[in-house]
């Protein structure tokens with residue numbers, strides 16, 4: 001039985017709202033769905049302002065640009081993350097300073113982060129990886145103490161909370177992605193959220209070519225075209241209407257994996273949450289006790305059982321363009337997670353039979 005690692009769940013008003021865009025000719029980046037999606041997204045996350053953008057990568061680029069990050073600035077970022085958490089730092093000519101991750105929760109190692117703060121450190125890009133959440137009490141205290149700006153990369157963590165508060169609302173700016181494998185998708189898409197009114201205005205201005213709010217076709221600053229279309233927003237709105245159902249389905253899948261793996265005593269650890277965090281369970285994430293088995297296990301699952309899986313991200317500091325930023329540094333946590341870690345299929349429409357198949361296949365291969 002083929003089991004993909006992910007597929008979107010388009011069971012609501014997606015078609016109806018997209019047809020409305022087509023029927024009314026509002027297909028570009030103006031139109032009611034962009035505003036509605038932004039409003040509903042702000043309501044859902046509890047953010048004061050939400051600004052829709054064309055993808056999650058530009059969300060981070062826009063956030064750092066709006067905060068004035070540039071050449072000479074150091075930005076702390078985990079090495080264990082998707083490349084898009086780091087590239088925007090480089091786009092702006094700033095220096096990424098890589099931080100290790102903590103093996104039990106896969107998030108920023110805050111002891112390592114504190115050690116790497118210098119006079120040039122301007123900001124932190126904190127990534128809530130695989131739906132789990134960074135320790136926001138300690139991280140926000142560190143940022144306050146050292147006057148650091150905080151951008152939260154919540155691409156994988158829509159719906160995740162820390163002490164009941166949504167991720168993205170702790171830092172200066174929170175960034176989300178709506179790529180096809182995200183909890184809420186718009187095909188490609190993203191959102192930035194901010195609490196500060198002036199910052200929100202700057203985000204909206206920069207995303208739309210820096211156009212003057214009072215003078216037609218006059219541009220006050222060098223901006224970008226990072227706009228989301230009305231069609232994307234129409235899909236996003238329909239998706240957001242189903243977010244509770246999508247999240248509940250993902251949680252059931254994650255809980256079943258955890259229960260079954262523990263019952264069977266499989267040689268692996270499931271990434272979970274703690275007493276402060278609520279993990280949205282974006283993609284079921286495991287770490288094998290025997291890291292040497294990871295790649296062959298993935299190949300066996302695909303070839304013998306037709307089950308798709310994904311390797312954990314490679315540490316970004318090992319990639320050719322970023323090696324030079326990590327000379328003399330060690331990242332034992334990130335490296336062990338990266339090479340022993342993998343994601344299992346976990347999507348809202350996954351059937352019980354499909355999950356049973358994944359569990360049985362994995363148990364057979366690991367016995």
Ligand SMILES: Cc1ncc(COP(=O)(O)O)c(C=O)c1O
Nearest residue numbers: 055056057082084085155177179
């Ligand atoms: C942690 C992380 N940051 C940023 C992004 C970038 O988002 P996008 O693919 O929408 O550009 C992604 C996902 O793709 C991600 O997983």
